[in-house]
Amino acid sequence: MTLPAGWHARRPTPDDVPAILAVVHAADTFAIGYPDFDAEDVRGALTAPNVDPDRDSWVVTDPDGTLVAWAILQNETGTGREFVDVFVDPDRGASVRAPLLARQLDRVAGRAAERGLSAMTVRCPACPPERRWAAELTDAGFGFVKRYQLMRRSLAGVPGEPPAPPPGVTVRPLRPGDEAELRDFHRIYDTAFRDTPDYEPVGYDRWRARIKSDPAWDEWFLAEVDGQPAGVLQSSDQALDRNEGWVRVLAVLPGQRRRGVGAALLNHAFARYVEKGRESVGLGVDLANPTAPLSLYRSVGLREVRWVDMYELVVPAAGV
Structure with missing residues (x-):
């Protein structure tokens, strides 16, 4: 699945942290009503155990050069299932969420091969306002597994x-x-x-x-x-x-x-x-x-x- 014409995907760098945080804040405000991340959380995700940002993370910029999406894999233990988060600015980046998910699923397949496994389980969350995202997960073959209550x-x-x-x-x-x-x-x-x-x-x-x-x-x-x-x-x-x-x-x-x-x-x-x-x-x-x-x-x-x-x-x- 490709990005729209004029949009670009690349690996994140430490200099991207403020722009990534702005995307995450916009995504969280849409999904749960308030920002739920800070800059240290972004840095922590990019430097977490079993994460290589040069292989396990992407950012996307729109035709104006504005960073509008960030994808990251998470697996603190290095065992068991993988978790994929794809954050997008809901007003500017919704169209690239599914393409980023496809890239991350390809990376999960690669990580499974690197660990000598025949397959790996991956999970993604979706909040009530994220109906488009839930539909994109379903279209990608995901199935509902459980609910967390706050x-x-x-x-x-x-x-x-x-x-x-x-x-x-x-x-x-x-x-x-x-x-x-x-x-x-x-x-x-x-x-x-x-x-x-x-x-x-x-x-x-x-x-x-x-x-x-x-x-x-x-x-x-x-x-x-x-x-x-x-x-x-x-x-x-x-x-x-x-x-x-x-x-x-x-x-x-x-x-x-x-x-x-x-x-x-x-x-x-x-x-x-x-x-x-x-x-x-x-x-x-x-x-x-x-x-x-x-x-x-x-x-x-x-x-x-x-x-x-x-x-x-x-x-x-x-x-x-």
Whole structure:
């Protein structure tokens, strides 16, 4: 699939970051109503593990020379499925989204061959306003695989002290300097998600290496039941530009579920966000997760605000 006459595709350079960010902001505003990326996110995507921008990314300029589209592959672990994002300025670049997708699928086929695989699975997201994009994914052979639900609540009126947890349950901030406690955190996270269909296990050393050097450790929590580690909560700074706390991970061991551990962890996180002056809190829910506790999230005031659909395609390796 070719680009329109006068349009050009090339590999991105570090100097393109501001123009790429402008495209991503326009794409995000159209898809979800607000920008959800910053310049460091762009740089991070271009320098992420298992990404070579000279092979795995494209930008497109229109006949005026304006950058209007950016495509990037993602696969932090270097194993399992690939993720493709194709961002376009909705007013100027919509016509090049499908051609860029075709180029990225060719690259996935090449990456599969390089890894000695017969095929690789690739996924692409689509938000409700992106009806044309969803149709283009379907035309390319993708099928709907699952939906992610975003939930959010205002923190207005939430006290700075969390309510008392159920008897036997205690919650405290994680001690990041305690190696054994970090291993407990990872063990609980890993065990809790083993019954999730799409979960790709990551060993402790790789998990630890992926944590940025200075996260807000005071927003990470460990819950115990009768003195034994039972659940964990990890926050993220991905929504700070909206002054929003973000729950990235909530995990409770299977044998400790339905005992109030999850709600206690969430209440402690909410109180910490209030203490820091955050105005709201959000999180994402994989609705394909058999343990996705929507009733738990609703019980602490979170409400559904939007969703993202995920589409999937199996791409044969080049030469197969």
